[in-house]
Amino acid sequence: MSRFFATGTDSDSETSSEEEQVVRAPAPVYTFSDDEEETKRVVRSMKEKRYEELEGIIHSIRNHRKIKDFSSALASFEELQRAYTRASSVIQKEENGIAPRFFIRALVELEDWVTGAWNDRDSRKAMSKGNSKALTSLRQKLRKYAKEFDSEIVKFRENPDLPDDDDERKDTSSSDESDEEEKVKEKPKVRRSPEPPRRPPPQDDESSDSMDWGSSSSESSSSSDDETRGATTLRERFLKRTTERDDDEERDRRRARRERRERAGKVSKKDQADDGGEWETVRKGAATSDKPKMFAKDSDIDAALVVKKLGEISAARGRKRTDRRAQLELLHELRTVAQQHNLGDALQLKLRAATVAALFDYNPKVSDAMKPEYWSRLVENVDHMVTILLAHEDMVLSEMITEENEQLVTPPFQVRGCLLTALERLDDEFTKLLKECDPHSNEYVERLKDEVRVSALIDRVCQVVERDGAPQEICRAYLRKIDHLYYKFDPRAVKKDLPPGEETSIKKMERLCKYIYANDESDRLRTRAILSHIYHHALHDNWFQARDLLLMSHLQENVQHSDPSTQILYNRTMANLGLCAFRRGNVKEAHGCLAELMMTGKPKELLAQGLLPQRQHERSKEQEKIEKQRQMPFHMHINLELLECVYLVSAMLIEIPYMAAHEFDARRRMISKTFYQNLRASERQALVGPPESMREHAVAAARAMRRGDWRACLNFIVNEKMNAKVWDLMVGADNVRAMLGRLIREESLRTYLFTYAHVYASLSLRSLADMFELPRQRVHSLVSKMIINEELLASLDDPSECAILHRSEPTRMQALALQLADKVGNLVDSNERIFEKQGSFFQRGGAPRGEGRQRDRPREGWGGRRQRNRRRDDERGHED
Structure with missing residues (x-):
């Protein structure tokens, strides 16, 4: 109301208002014309707000990464998770639930940084306790959180050089801002009309008041003239004047932005229309540049x-983002x-x-x-x-x-x-x-x-x-x-009739x-x-x-100093050499080639055919990665089940006769530790069912051979299941099965003689041949060899074709007594060695437990008593 009272309609009031300065309240500025300065209100979408929040947190994480501040990085990462949760509705609506690329890039960079810091043990040791603890927590949370974006991360790692989604957004916003700046710069050049700005027609509810006020047109024109002049002077004072240099710089900036978007394959139709360029199809994938011209048109190509x-x-080559x-x-x-x-x-x-x-x-x-x-x-x-x-x-x-x-x-x-x-x-x-x-x-x-x-x-x-x-x-x-x-x-x-000249x-x-x-x-x-x-x-x-x-070649002596790939080849060669010896019937050589490989329990790793699961911290990720790179392709693998079967059968043919020959020997040694453990585990079982696996078949065959039942032993080794699993995989499977039957009969015969020789006074070689279905010449050869090697105390009677046993072997009671005597002797020897070590204690005045000390005689040790007794014996001899 003071405004209307101060500016009355009569001339007196006008003159007085010019002479006296009346304090007025600041009137609101209304801009109704295009030549007035417009204050444009920026309205941002929810997507821009959420994305700017994510970008700010990612920027702080990158700053923390530069100074290796894992504690702050952990807090920022947790904040990033919460911000992404808030933005999930926008991402679901705008991006169909696919995480934006700049967010995936931040996760990948953070994961690589954490992994590198975790693998660098020296730097981890130098960290503070809080920083190290934050690194561990950040690593666990990041691995758990990144599982939700596995597909996006894999896709990102395939083409990491692709531009992020926010680059387009920034280019678009920057181009809009530049357009607005351009409009603002162009506005001062517009010629103004001297006419005062026209007000909009009054609304219905204000029409009555405006009619009652009754302000004249001259007053409105003069006041609007002053206001326009003042606003123009103020704007010209603070507004940046546009020059030709500024126009050129702005044009260069816009052109650079357009070229950057064209390289990303996202140039807009409006920009291309402005440049007068042609449309070009850009393939989806890595960021590509325009196909450069190799040579100029008029150049002489040489x-x-x-x-x-x-x-x-x-x-x-080798440059970043190439x-x-x-x-x-x-x-x-x-x-x-x-x-x-x-x-x-x-x-x-x-x-x-x-x-x-x-x-x-x-x-x-x-x-x-x-x-x-x-x-x-x-x-x-x-x-x-x-x-x-x-x-x-x-x-x-x-x-x-x-x-x-x-x-x-x-x-x-x-x-x-x-x-x-x-x-x-x-x-x-x-x-x-x-x-x-x-x-x-x-x-x-x-x-x-x-x-x-x-x-x-x-x-x-x-x-x-x-x-x-x-x-x-x-x-x-x-x-x-x-x-x-x-x-x-x-x-x-393998063929003998090859055409001449064929290699x-x-x-x-x-x-x-x-x-x-x-x-x-x-x-x-x-x-x-x-x-x-x-x-x-x-x-x-x-x-x-x-x-x-x-x-x-003497490779066994120096192969441990070779590189890992050569050692793997050596293990593969020894395994194949053992299979070859077994196919040729050389059981001892086959066992010797396979023993070192199979006794470790890790033939799969030694042959580079896979990795066994290890305990925690027993194999790091780098070691596992290196070992996976050394693995052999599948078509070069050696059948591990075949190797184990050959090893167990070879051990059975060697170990069972040896166990029968040294049943009561206290100092008996194990030839094959793995086979011996499997056999003992089977004997400890209260209820033994029919064999199912290959290992159980080998153990059941060994127990049958130990009883002298060669038919049951052969049935456990050679049957349809074992043929399909093992023997049919070998070249010449029929010859291998025939060789196995012959070796099982011979070793069962030797086991039978070792076990039951003390029962017989004589044995007919013909009966043994019929019992084990072997030729008589072969039975004669085996018995003779055992007699020559002093494994069997007997003599051969050629006319009767009998083996006369001399019964010089001890009976079971005598063997147990001899075994007890050996153990008692060992105990006495060990006690004497312990007693000799404690001799120094007795020399210092100690006495054996249970012996009293004479108070009237000075103490003397064990050595002193021995010297006194020796002098007494010498004196008695001298008197005699």
């Missing part, structure tokens, strides 16, 4: 220019350009070598397997390299050639690179591919079919290396060939290994060649050649 461009492309796929495409295009201009095969070879190196770099993690499609491209490029080298005898590819000495235009061509290293890495990637697949799936079979390609490629590389390489390089190439050959059975090697795998292995024996400069290649050669001989039942080669 080998030097292509090599220079190749250097520019290769310079980006698009590896784009590099491969650039190399492919460069190779196409070189081929179109006929720049020569030497340049093509160099470009192929660069492509192979880029394919190896495509997989960022060395431990992970390469994708099958890129591995196929790798094989194709290496194959093209070999084709070029075989076609040009005057072309050399070597690492010893420097880039300055390369000859790519004129012969003799010299190119820098190493074909053998590429082949070795390709072979290793093939092994990784096989280990990544499920061995019981069709995918493994499909991947295994590629071994034909790898073997053929190795043969072709061997031709190139034999022509141009040094002897050591030839040895490396031959060893790769041996690695794909030594474990394969060649049925032609079997045995002859090929002998040729390759002999070259390595003669020319290898490092012991590792020679050692692996010897072990592979022994393995291949044993696989084809060449027992004597394999045994002699092992004994001449």
Whole structure:
């Protein structure tokens, strides 16, 4: 009301108001015209609010990570969890429940940081107690929380170079802000009208009041003129003036933002319309740049220019956020350009070598397997390299050639690179591919079919290396060939009527290994060649050649100093050598080869065919990862059940006759500890049912042999179940079963003689032959051998074909008495040794327990009494 009283309608009031300054309340500023300064209210969506909250917490976590503050990082992580829970409804609505990429990136970065700090034991020891405790708690909570985002994390790790979702949001918001700034900057340039601003028509409820006030038009025009002039002066004073330089800078900033969004494949239609550009389809995936032009249109393309461009492309290798796929495409295009201009095969070879190196770099993690499609491209490029080298005898590819000495235009061509290293890495990637697949799936079979390609490629590389390489390089190439050959059975090697000139795998292995024996400069290649050669001989039942080669090499003495892969190959060779000895009927040799491997209880780990579950802190994650990388592919595995069965049967055929011969011997030793423990565990059972597993069959057969029942023993070892599980897996299964039947009869006969010889006065060899279904000559040979070795006290009567027993063996009572006497003797010896150790105590004045001391005689020790007694005996002898 004071405003209306102060500004009356009469002229007196106007003059007085000009002369006297009346204090007025500040009137609200209304802006009804476009030339007035607009105060725009920013309305943010719920998504922006929640995402900004998440980004702020993530920023604080990154700051904590820089200073290694795990306590603060733990608190921020818990706050991040709560903030994500609050934003879950927005994420569910806007992103269909998929976590935003910047959030997943923060989780991955935090997980990598925590894992690295946890694995660095030295830094953990140097931490404070609170920081270390916070690290442990943060690690546990992060692992538990990250399980909810496993799929998103895996997808992120496949393409970590993709831009985050918030980049688009920031670019959009920044472009909007820039547009607003541009509008604001353009507003001062608008020419103002001298007319006063028009007020909007009054509302219905205010119309009556405005009518009653009755203010004149002259007053309103003058007051509005003053207000407009004052507002314009104020705005011009504080508003930033726009210059041509500012316009140029703003235009450059907008263009940079548009280019950044175009690289991310998210350029808007409006921006493209402003630039006058064309639409381009951008593939989904890694962040890609525009396809650069390789050369200018009017440039003269030659080998030097292509090599220079190749250097520019290769310079980006290993840099952060380098698009590896784009590099491969650039190399492919460069190779196409070189081929179109006929720049020569030497340049093509160099470009192929660069492509192979880029394919190896495509997989960022060395431990992970390469994708099958890129591995196929790798094989194709290496194959093209070999084709070029075989076609040009005057072309050399070597690492010893420097880039300055390369000859790519004129012969003799010299190119820098190493074909053998590429082949070795390709072979290793093939092994990784096989280990990544499920061995019981069709995918493994499909991947295994590629071994034909790898073997053929190795043969072709061997031709190139034999022509141009040094002897050591030839040895490396031959060893790769041996690695794909030594474990394969060649049925032609068993046949005797081979066509002339045909080379079997045995002859090929002998040729390759002999070259390595003669020319290898490092012991590792020679050692692996010897072990592979022994393995291949044993696989084809060449027992004597394999045994002699092992004994001449003396590998048993030095193999523990070799690298883990060579030790694994040694274990595989000894296992296969034991199987070969068993197939040939050499039970003792088979047991000796398998004993060291099976007695540890870890044949699966020693043969690199899997990892056994370990207790906590017994194997770290790094050790487990390294051991998994050393595992053998599934098609190279040795059947562990077959190994264990052969070992137990061999131990049974050796241990049971020995136990029967030394039943009452107190100093009897165990030949096979594992077999002995299984047998004792079976004997301790109150109720023994029919055998089910392979181990139970072997133990039941041993108990039957101990009774002399060879038929039951043979039935436990050779039956349908055991044939399907074990014996049918061997080459020549019928011969193996026949050999087992013969050995079981012979050892059962020896066990029977050891056990029941004291019952008989004489034994008929013919009756023994009929009882054990053996030829009489064989029974005669066995009994004679036992008599010669003094295992059986008897003599042979040839006319009657009987074995006359001399009954010199002690009876059961006598044997027990002798055993008791031995134990008592051992006890006496141990007591005397203990008594001699305590002699010093008696010399210091001690007396045996139970002996009294004479008070009138000075104390004398055990030594003093012995000297006194000796003097007394001497005096008596002198008197006599």
